[in-house]
Amino acid sequence: MTLTTAPRQTIIVAGLGYGDESKGATVDYLAAALPDVVAVVRWSGGAQAAHNVRHGHRHHTFSQFGSGTFCDVRTILRAPMLVNPILLVAEADALESQGVVDPLGLVTADANCLVTTPIHIAMNRAREIARGAARHGSTGLGIGETVAYDLAVRAHAKAGETIGNFAAPADAPSVPALRVGDLRDQAATVRALDALARYADPLLQAVDDPDAVCGTVQQLADELCASAEDIAIVDDLAGVLGAAMDAGTVIFEGSQGVLLDEWHGFHPHTTWSTITPRHLVGELEAAGRRPFVLGLTRAYSTRHGAGPMPTEDRRLQLPEPDNREGRYQGGWRTGHLDLPALRYAAKVAGRVDGVALSHVDMLPFASRSGVPLLVADSWNSRREPLGSPTHHDLAGLQALTRTAQHARPDLMPLSTDPCEVARLIDAAVGAPVVLIADGPQRSNRVLVGEMGSNRRAG
Amino acid sequence: MGRGYWDTSAYTQAAAARRAAGRQDFGYTAAMRNLPRNQRRAAASLDAYGAAAREACDSAEHPASTPIAVMFDVTGSMGQVPVTLQKRLPDLLGLLTRGGYATDPQILVGAIGDDRYDTVPLQVGQFESDNRIDEQLRDIYLERGGGGDRMEGYALAAYFLATRARLDSLDNRGRKGYLFIVGDEMNKPQLYAESVRRFIGDEVRQDMAVDEVYRMLDEKFFTYYIVPRLTSYYNEPWLEDHWRRIVGERFLRLEDPQAVCELIALTVGLMEDSISLEEGLDDLQRIGSTGTAAVGKALARINRGAAVAVATGGVLPADL
Numbered sequence: 001m002t003l004t005t006a007p008r009q010t011i012i013v014a015g016l017g018y019g020d021e022s023k024g025a026t027v028d029y030l031a032a033a034l035p036d037v038v039a040v041v042r043w044s045g046g047a048q049a050a051h052n053v054r055h056g057h058r059h060h061t062f063s064q065f066g067s068g069t070f071c072d073v074r075t076i077l078r079a080p081m082l083v084n085p086i087l088l089v090a091e092a093d094a095l096e097s098q099g100v101v102d103p104l105g106l107v108t109a110d111a112n113c114l115v116t117t118p119i120h121i122a123m124n125r126a127r128e129i130a131r132g133a134a135r136h137g138s139t140g141l142g143i144g145e146t147v148a149y150d151l152a153v154r155a156h157a158k159a160g161e162t163i164g165n166f167a168a169p170a171d172a173p174s175v176p177a178l179r180v181g182d183l184r185d186q187a188a189t190v191r192a193l194d195a196l197a198r199y200a201d202p203l204l205q206a207v208d209d210p211d212a213v214c215g216t217v218q219q220l221a222d223e224l225c226a227s228a229e230d231i232a233i234v235d236d237l238a239g240v241l242g243a244a245m246d247a248g249t250v251i252f253e254g255s256q257g258v259l260l261d262e263w264h265g266f267h268p269h270t271t272w273s274t275i276t277p278r279h280l281v282g283e284l285e286a287a288g289r290r291p292f293v294l295g296l297t298r299a300y301s302t303r304h305g306a307g308p309m310p311t312e313d314r315r316l317q318l319p320e321p322d323n324r325e326g327r328y329q330g331g332w333r334t335g336h337l338d339l340p341a342l343r344y345a346a347k348v349a350g351r352v353d354g355v356a357l358s359h360v361d362m363l364p365f366a367s368r369s370g371v372p373l374l375v376a377d378s379w380n381s382r383r384e385p386l387g388s389p390t391h392h393d394l395a396g397l398q399a400l401t402r403t404a405q406h407a408r409p410d411l412m413p414l415s416t417d418p419c420e421v422a423r424l425i426d427a428a429v430g431a432p433v434v435l436i437a438d439g440p441q442r443s444n445r446v447l448v449g450e451m452g453s454n455r456r457a458g
Numbered sequence: 459m460g461r462g463y464w465d466t467s468a469y470t471q472a473a474a475a476r477r478a479a480g481r482q483d484f485g486y487t488a489a490m491r492n493l494p495r496n497q498r499r500a501a502a503s504l505d506a507y508g509a510a511a512r513e514a515c516d517s518a519e520h521p522a523s524t525p526i527a528v529m530f531d532v533t534g535s536m537g538q539v540p541v542t543l544q545k546r547l548p549d550l551l552g553l554l555t556r557g558g559y560a561t562d563p564q565i566l567v568g569a570i571g572d573d574r575y576d577t578v579p580l581q582v583g584q585f586e587s588d589n590r591i592d593e594q595l596r597d598i599y600l601e602r603g604g605g606g607d608r609m610e611g612y613a614l615a616a617y618f619l620a621t622r623a624r625l626d627s628l629d630n631r632g633r634k635g636y637l638f639i640v641g642d643e644m645n646k647p648q649l650y651a652e653s654v655r656r657f658i659g660d661e662v663r664q665d666m667a668v669d670e671v672y673r674m675l676d677e678k679f680f681t682y683y684i685v686p687r688l689t690s691y692y693n694e695p696w697l698e699d700h701w702r703r704i705v706g707e708r709f710l711r712l713e714d715p716q717a718v719c720e721l722i723a724l725t726v727g728l729m730e731d732s733i734s735l736e737e738g739l740d741d742l743q744r745i746g747s748t749g750t751a752a753v754g755k756a757l758a759r760i761n762r763g764a765a766v767a768v769a770t771g772g773v774l775p776a777d778l
Contacts (some may be wrong), residue, residue, distance in 0.1 A: 056606025
C-alpha cells in the first residue's frame with residue numbers, strides 16, 4: 001500500500017515524536033496535492049494543538065480547525081477530541097483575516113465531544129502554579145482537566161481521590177460533564193457549568209492566579225452557547241464521516257506525537273489523550289475502510305517542555321520559526337535523530353504504512369553551523385531499550401520513564417543527504433518514506449509516489 | 459441578456475429576505491465546500507467551460523450599451539477584499555445610472571483564481587443591466603486558493619474575454635468596453651495551453667505569451683488593474699512594474715477597498731467624458747461615500763490623461 005493521488009483514500013496523519021513533526025504543513029500539502037480531499041478530521045487532543053501552515057503570504061497556527069482550511073476543506077471534530085468553543089470562534093476570526101470565507105461554516109462537530117471551558121483552563125493553570133518547579137510541560141489550555149473531570153464524574157470520585165495523577169478538589173457532581181451537544185440547550189449548559197464550578201472552587205481558591213477568569217456561570221453559558229451557534233453540531237457523527245469517506249479522500253489529523261501518548265509516553269510528561277491511532281484504525285477497519293497511516297518525523301528530535309529526551313543537545317541551534325517558550329509549557333529543546341525512540345514510536349502507533357520526513361534542510365544547515373546533526377542507533381548499546389508497548393500500569397509507565405531518563409545515546413555521524421536519512425528511518429519504522437519536506441511551506445513538500453514519480457502541490 | 463432596469467431597493471429587499479429566511483450570503487460557496495475539491499464547479503451562469511459568448515447587446519430598451527466587466531481575484535492573498543466586493547458590487551449599476559456616467563451600462567462580473575493550483579480558477583457571469591448581477595455575485599465560489607507564487611490566472615480571464623466578448627458598442631459604434639481587474643499579484647509567465655483546454659475548452663496546443671493575450675484583449679476592452687489596500691502585495695514595486703507594462707497608466711492603487719464601485723463608476727464617467735473628476739467626487743460626497751478621498755487619489759494620474767483626451771476633442775485615443 002502506498003500514498004498516491006488515487007481517489008477516496010482514508011489517511012491518518014500521526015506524529016512519531018513528541019509533537020512538532022509538521023502535522024499542519026503535511027495535512028495542508030495533502031489537501032492541496034490529493035485531488036478529491038473532502039474533509040479533515042480532528043480526532044484527538046484539543047485546542048492545545050499548534051499546527052503551522054505556511055503557503056505563500058499566508059500563515060496560520062491551526063488549533064482546532066483542520067489544517068486543510070486554506071484549501072477550503074471542511075473540518076470535522078470527532079470525539080474524543082475536546083472542543084473549546086470560545087477559542088474556536090477566536091480562531092475563526094484569525095482565519096477570516098487570512099482570507100478564509102465564513103470559517104465557522106466549515107466546521108461540523110460531534111455532539112459527543114467534551115467541551116473545554118475557561119473553568120478547566122483556570123484549574124489547569126492553578127495546578128501548574130501550585131506545582132512550581134515540578135511542571136509537567138502542560139500547555140495550560142485545560143486539556144487534562146477536561147478529561148479528568150469527566151472521569152471523576154463518571155467514577156463518582158470523592159474529594160482528595162486521585163484521578164490519573166490529579167487530586168479531585170471536591171466530590172464529583174452527579175451532573176455529567178458538558179458536551180458539545182449540550183450547547184444547543186442553554187439550561188443544560190448552565191446546569192453542567194454550575195456543577196463544574198462548584199467542583200473547581202476549592203482548587204481555584206487555593207492558588208493566586210492573576211490570570212484567573214472571573215465571571216458568572218450564566219455569562220459563561222451565554223458565551224459558550226452563542227459560540228456554538230454558528231457551527232454544525234451532529235448526533236450521528238459516524239454517518240457524516242461515512243458520507244464524507246464515500247465522497248472523497250478524508251484526512252485524519254492527529255495531534256501531538258505518540259511519545260506523548262497517555263498510556264505509552266514517558267509518564268507524567270504525557271498528555272491526557274490517546275495519540276496512537278490504534279483505536280482509530282480499528283474503528284475504521286471495522287467500518288470497512290482501509291486507512292493509510294502516515295507517520296511523521298523530523299530528521300532530528302524536538303521536544304516542548306519537560307520530560308526525557310535522550311538525544312537532546314543544547315549546542316544545536318536550529319532556526320525554528322513557530323515554537324516559542326510557553327509560559328506553562330517550558331522551553332523548546334532540540335536533539336539528534338533518535339532511532340530507538342522512533343522504533344518504539346512505530347510500535348506504539350501500531351501500524352505505520354508510510355513516513356513523512358520533514359526538516360531535511362536542517363541537515364546541511366546544522367553541518368554548516370559547526371554542530372552537525374548526529375544519529376543514535378542505540379541507547380546504552382541497546383537498539384530497542386524501551387521494549388514493546390503494552391497497556392502499562394502506572395508502575396510500568398514509570399519504569400519506561402526511568403529507562404528514557406538514564407539513556408545514554410550512542411551517537412554516530414549522520415549523512416546530510418535526505419535519501420540516506422530516509423533509508424535509516426525506513427528501516428527503523430518498517431515503512432517507506434513517502435513524503436519529504438525541505439522547508440516550512442506547502443511548496444517545500446514532495447510526494448514520493450509510485451514508481452519514483454513525484455508530485456508537487458502549489 | 460441584459461434587459462430590465464436596476465432598482466437599488468430590490469437588492470436591499472433581497473438581502474433582507476435572505477436574512478429573514480436564514481439563507482447565507484455564501485450559499486454557493488457553502489454548497490461547494492461539502493464536495494471533494496475536484497468536484498467543485500462554477501455555477502452554471504458563471505461557467506466559462508464551453509461558453510460560446512458573453513454578449514453586451516443594444517436593444518430597444520438599451521439602445522447604446524456600455525459594456526463594463528469587473529473581474530476580481532478571489533485567491534487567499536486578497537484577504538477579505540473579495541467578500542467586500544461580493545457585498546459592494548451590486549451598488550455599481552446604481553452609481554453609474556444615477557450619476558449618468560455612462561449610457562445603458564451592462565455589467566459583467568467574474569472571479570479569477572490560480573489556473574495551476576485551484577479547482578475553479580475562472581468564473582465569468584453574463585452582461586446584465588439589472589439585479590441579476592446580485593445573483594451572479596452570490597453564486598461566485600470564493601475558493602480562496604492560489605499557488606503561493608505571487609502569480610494568478612489573470613491571463614486566462616483575459617483570453618476568455620478577448621475570445622468570447624461580443625460587444626454591440628464596438629461592432630455598431632466602434633466603442634470598446636471597459637474591463638476592471640481587481641487583484642494583487644502578477645500574471646503567470648505564460649498563458650498555459652493546458653489551462654485553456656481544461657477551463658475554457660478550446661483545443662489550444664501552444665502556450666501563449668501573456669503580452670499577446672492582452673493585445674487581443676485590447677481590441678475589445680480598455681483594461682484597468684485595481685489593487686486595493688488590505689491585500690498582500692498592495693505596496694510592492696514589482697506588482698506595479700508588472701502591470702504598468704501591460705495596462706500602462708491604467709494601474710490604480712486604491713486605499714479603501716470599500717470604494718471599488720465608486721472608483722470604477724468615476725473612471726467610466728471620466729473616460730466617457732460625462733463628468734470631470736471634481737464633479738464625480740462631488741457626487742460621491744453628496745451620496746455620503748466614505749471612499750471619496752481614496753477614489754480621488756487613485757484617479758489623480760488617470761485624470762491628467764483624461765484632460766489630454768478632452769483637448770483632442772473628446773475622442774479617446776485607442777491606445778490610452
